[in-house]
Amino acid sequence: MPEDREFWGEFFQLYKEQPCLWQIKSKHYLNKYKKNEAYGKLAEKLKEKYHDATTDLVKKKINIYRSNFRKEAKKVEDSMRSGTGADDVYTPTWTYYEDLMFLKDQEAIRTSTSNLQAHEVDCAEIEVRSSKSRPRTTKIRNEREELISLACKRLRGHSDDLDKLALAWASELRRMNPTQQIFAKKAINDVLIEGQLGTLHRHSVSINVGSAPAAQNAPTIVASSSQSPVEWKTDCQ
Template identity: 40%
Template sequence: MADLRKYSRAFVTEFIELYRELPSLWMVKSKDYSNRDLKSQSYEILVGKFEEVEPYADRDFVIKKIKNMRDVWRRQHEKIEKSLKSGMAVEDIPTPSLWYYDLLNFLKDQETTRSSITNIKIGNKDRVRCEIKIQFML
C-alpha cells in the first residue's frame, strides 16, 4: 500500500491534483506521454511538491508513491467493476474504502485490454489466444 498515512489528506489531495495536471505522466494516448523531456520536467514538479514533506524525495521516490497509489486504486476499482458486471444489486456494490479513490478516477480509461498469444501449452494446443490486461503505469 502507498504508505500515505503519515502525510496529511490536504497534502495528498494537492499531490494527486498536481499529478492530474501533468498528463504526460499518465495519459497514455497523449503525444506528450512519449516525450522524455516533458516527463522529466513533470517528475521534477512532483519531486518539488514531495520535498515539502520529505526533504530526501527524488524521482524514484515519487515514481514509487505514484505506482503504489495507482495499484491500491486499481484493486478497489476492479472490485467495484466486477461487482457491477455481476448483476449485483446497487445497494450490495462495495463502496471504496480508499479515501482518495474519487481523486484518482481520472485514471479509469487509462487501462486497456489487448489480445495476445501465450506459449503455455494447454492440452494438445501449443498456443492459446487470450486477453491480457495491460496497465500503463508511468
Template identity: 35%
Template sequence: MSAPQSDCVETSDVLQSFISMYEELPVLWNPSDSNYKNKNKRNAALVKLLSVYEKCKPGTTISDVRRKINTIRCNYRKELKKIEDSKKSGAGTDDVYSPSSWVFHALQFINNFEQPVDLGNSQAQLDEEKEDVENENPSQIQATTSRSSIVPPLEPMPKKARSIGPIARQNELLQKACAYLDFSSKNNETEIPTIAKAWGEKLLQLHPLQRALAERAINDVLFEASQGTLHRHSVKINEGFSYESSTVASPVDSVPQIPSPQQQGFRSTQNDRLVNFFSGYE
C-alpha cells in the first residue's frame, strides 16, 4: 500500500506565476482603475488567481487568495520601510539597504501605491481588502479548478443606517412639517380665484354698513350654492324697494339735519303740553 500523497508545496514557479497574473489584474491593486470598486469584477479577477494558486494547494478558496495577496504586499511594504529607514540614517549610496528577494523586484508595479511615507493609504487599502474577506459569502463564491469558472454576482452590502439622536430627529420632523405647511399655503393661494381677491378689495372700500349687508348677501348665496339649492332666480336685489320710504340709513342720512321753523314750533307745543300734563300730579 502506497503512502498518501502530500500536498504540493508552494514553489517559486507557482509564486512567480501568481505575481505575474496579479500584475495583469490592475482591478485588484490600482485604485485608479475604473473597476476597482466593482465587487463582481474583483471577484472575477480573484478566480483567475485562484486557478494559479490551487496548483500547489488544492482545495484553496477565494479567502486564501486574498490572504496571500495581503501577505506579499505586507512583506513588500516592510522592505520599503527598511529602504526608507536606511536612507534616513545618513547611509551612503553604496550602503543603502537593497532587498535581495526576487519577490520584491517582481512587485515593482505596485510601488506607486505602497509608499512608506504614506502608509495611511496602504493601510486603508488593506482594511478594505480585509473587509471584503469578512463580508464574503461562501455560498456566493465557489472555488473552481478552471479559468472559466463563473462567479455568482454578489448582493450589494446594505449601507449602515445613520443613527440620529432624539433632538436631531425632532428637528428633522419639524423641518418636514414646516416644508409641508409652506407648500400647502402656496398651493392654497394659487387656488383662490383672482376675481375673489378683487371682491375682497372692493369690500374693504365700502361703508361699514354697506359692507356688512354685502357680506351677508354673499354668504347667503354661497350657503345656498353649497346646499345645491341656488338657481337662476335666487338672487333678487332691492326688488319692490322704495328709496323714499326706506328706513335704512345711508351715509348721507346719518348726518343730523336742522329742523325747519314749522317743525320747531310743533315740537315746542308738544313739550308745553307734556309739562302741563305732568304738573297736575305734583
C-alpha cells in the first residue's frame, strides 16, 4: 500500500539518523543510554502505525527488515561472483532495499565479526599480556603475538577478504614450530616484495623443488621474478 511505503520510508530514514543503533564504528555504538534514547524515538514513530508500539517491537521490526536486506544483498553479491555479465547481475525486487542501502557495509562487517568470534578470546588474551609489564620473551614469540594482535585489531575495523586471509595465515603460523615460522615469514615477505615491484608471474613460486645434500627433508622455495630467479633454501633437521 502507498501509505505503508511512505511510512516505512520515513521510519528507515529516522533509523539512519540514529547511527548508534547500526554503525559499528560509531562512538556511541556501545553506549546503552544513547541506544535506549534512539530506540525511544523509533518507538514514537512506530506508534503512528502500531498504537501500543514498544522498543521491543522496534527491535523485532528492525531485525526482520535487516534480515530481508541481507538476503537481497547476498543475491547481488553471489550473482556478481558468478562471472556473469553486467546484464545478468541480480536486481533486488524488495521494496525497501534502497532505503536500507546505508547498512550494506555494516552488514559485511557484522558477518565478518560473527565469523571471528572463535578468535576473540585469543585476541583479548594477547592484548592483555601486551599491556602488562613482564619479562622479555623470546623474539619469535613477540613477533608472533604482534602479528596476531595486529590482525585482530584490523579485523575489528573494516574487514574484507584480504583481512580474513591474513587472519587465516596467522592462525596457520601459530601451528608451526618456531623455526618453521621463521622460514614461512621470510618466504612470504620476499614474495610480497616481488609483488610490490610487479615482477611476480604464474611460475614465480615453487615449493620443495629438489633436496639439499645436507638436509634431505629441508623445504626449498624458489621464487622467480620477471628479471631473475631468487631461491631460498632452509636447512633444518
